[in-house]
Amino acid sequence: MTEATPGRRVERPGRPRRKTGRVPGDLAAGRTPAGRIPPDSTSAGSTDAGSTDADRAQALELLSAGTLSVEGRLLDASNATLYCRVELGGATAACVYKPVSGERPLWDFPAGTLAAREVAAYAVSRAAGWDVVPPTVMRDGPFGPGMCQLWIDADPETDLLALARSRDNPRLRDMAIFDAVVNNADRKIGHLLPLPDGHLYGCDHGVCFAVEYKLRTVLWQWRGQRLPRRAIAALGRIRDGLDCGPLGAELASLLSSPEVRATRERVDALLRHQVHPYPPENWPAVPWPPV
Numbered sequence: 001m002t003e004a005t006p007g008r009r010v011e012r013p014g015r016p017r018r019k020t021g022r023v024p025g026d027l028a029a030g031r032t033p034a035g036r037i038p039p040d041s042t043s044a045g046s047t048d049a050g051s052t053d054a055d056r057a058q059a060l061e062l063l064s065a066g067t068l069s070v071e072g073r074l075l076d077a078s079n080a081t082l083y084c085r086v087e088l089g090g091a092t093a094a095c096v097y098k099p100v101s102g103e104r105p106l107w108d109f110p111a112g113t114l115a116a117r118e119v120a121a122y123a124v125s126r127a128a129g130w131d132v133v134p135p136t137v138m139r140d141g142p143f144g145p146g147m148c149q150l151w152i153d154a155d156p157e158t159d160l161l162a163l164a165r166s167r168d169n170p171r172l173r174d175m176a177i178f179d180a181v182v183n184n185a186d187r188k189i190g191h192l193l194p195l196p197d198g199h200l201y202g203c204d205h206g207v208c209f210a211v212e213y214k215l216r217t218v219l220w221q222w223r224g225q226r227l228p229r230r231a232i233a234a235l236g237r238i239r240d241g242l243d244c245g246p247l248g249a250e251l252a253s254l255l256s257s258p259e260v261r262a263t264r265e266r267v268d269a270l271l272r273h274q275v276h277p278y279p280p281e282n283w284p285a286v287p288w289p290p291v
Ligand SMILES: Nc1ncnc2c1ncn2[C@@H]1O[C@H](COP(=O)(O)OP(=O)(O)O)[C@@H](O)[C@H]1O
Pocket: 018, 074, 076, 077, 078, 079, 080, 081, 096, 134, 149, 150, 151, 152, 153, 154, 190, 191, 193, 203, 204, 205, 206
């Protein structure tokens, strides 16, 4: 069997505890799945230590075409967020499946659009070369169409509060700029998924891509500071992807035209001003609770 999830699948003390309705067998036993693809440290084609292109392609194929079985429900989630296993030709991985039918209606986002926003967030992360969003696809499942995302076994040793406050972690800074691009309205500490090798993923990008400025995050430590050079390069890749790469068409299939236009405008504004944004004035700028 091949396991496409990097890291160990264990509960993490000292971080917001993840509760499932039914604890998956190997999670409960704390077993490390055998034959797993190791987390990449030799990635060619990516700007950071994340998955290799081959790992990513395999994960996307597995998530898209694999047989999905629900193993539990994440009880601390606000939507129907299901912990699942996906299996294809002997390869297997843990994943999160959020069916559109389980989305809690929100006053400020159109109903039934959160799953597509999560897939769009993955597309932006990939186009930039940030690799801050785990592989995420739209697919059909036991409760209808929804998003399906690779489960990341985050490092239980990482102090998430300290990580979220850090000012000198380039990957966290990438995450802050990614959030500014996608206009993330819910970057909580518990949505940070650090790996033992230093790579950082984030999850829960359902409330992104609003047209109005709604950035709500725990990562304001760089506000007003000059963007690092690597951020300018990443933003340039997004701009290219929107203009002449596949990103424009991908986003157009997942978001409304005004939302795609607003995304382009946010990228252009970041490239023009070259500073981290300030908190919005008419909008709660920090999520509550922040974890
Ligand atoms: N891909 C993932 N890998 C690992 N943990 C995840 C992943 N997606 C979600 N989680 C965990 O599950 C919790 C609930 O998921 P989340 O996406 O926040 O659901 P909701 O949209 O309902 O708030 C997250 O805070 C995080 O701890």
